[in-house]
Amino acid sequence: MEIRIVRGSATAPTEMASYDAALAEANVHNYNLTHVSSVIPADASVEFVDTAPDLGSIGDGLTVVEARATSADHRVSAALAWAQSEAGPGLFYEAAGEESPAESRERVEDGIAAGMDLRGWSGGGVESAVTAIEPEEGFATALVLAVYGEGRPIR
Structure with missing residues (x-):
């Protein structure tokens, strides 16, 4: 399975519109997102692509x-x-808030170290x-997503 890392940031007149615009910048705005926790399957590859390619149907x-x-009031970062791991499985850690990009990066890197250590x-x-x-x-929205695989029809 291929996991792509994408990111986006945008401003708009409402909170939801800024989120939608940030998703559009990452090219995942026409999909229905299902959120999962943070485990990377053993057979997955992870690649930073910045903007998603076409991943399926609207x-x-x-x-x-x-x-x-x-x-609406402060800089935001995500x-x-x-x-x-050497055996293949891994973890994602996410952080976001009204903090500097350096602070967000430090929080996720500290979290990864703790999560990997927890699992040995x-x-x-x-x-x-x-x-x-x-x-x-x-409003302004900043987001980073790990997108698992391709789109799939919702039934």
Whole structure:
């Protein structure tokens, strides 16, 4: 399975519109998102692509791990870190809020270290993706997503 890391940030007049615009920047705005916790399957590869390619039909479901923050008053940042064990499985850790990108990155990297240690996993290094935005007018949303595989019809 391929897991793609994408990110987006945008402003808009309402909270939901800024979230939708940030999803559009990451090119996942036409899918229904199903959120999962943070475990990477052993057979998965993880790749940072910034913006998603075409992953299916409009309205398909996508499985994601999401870091997201929205504010009308303060800069927001979102960060997602990942690491995989030598045996293959791994973890994502997400952080988001009214903090600097450096603070978000530090939080996710500390979280990954703790999560890997909790499971007794060792392996490759930690990678991370961060985005941030200041509100201009209205609301600002920053997000980073891990998108699992391709879209699938919702039935």
